Amino acid sequence: MVSYADNKQIPFDVTIELKSERNSSGHHMITGKSPLNFYFSTFDIDDTKNLITVYDIQSTKIGGGTLSVSFERNYYELLTKIKNYEISNNGETLKLILPVVENQHITYKLTQ
Secondary structure, three states, X not given: OOEEOEOEEOOOOOEEEEEEEEOOOXXXXXXXXXXXXXXXXXXXXXXXXXXXXXXXXXXXXXXXXXXXXXXXXXXXXXXXXXXXXXXXXXXXXXXXXXXXXXXXXEEEEOOO
């Protein structure tokens, strides 16, 4: 992750992996690492309209400092609110976009 919310830089190493395979319910799978915990979820995507829906996020239960715990809670909440995505910079950047009213996004640098 490069930035989140209203373009804030983050002091943590956060990753996300959007998987192409599907679970038994037909949803794609997400895995990732936030400051303290590994997390996982499912999502649906409409690549013709750049729409994405992330469902309930689950995580391991490692505790930590107030700043890390607060960041994770906010990050998980933001992920479940995203509606659209953009891939830019020749496929090097993924931007998960929150609803227009919030005018916020989460940006990741893609790795191969």
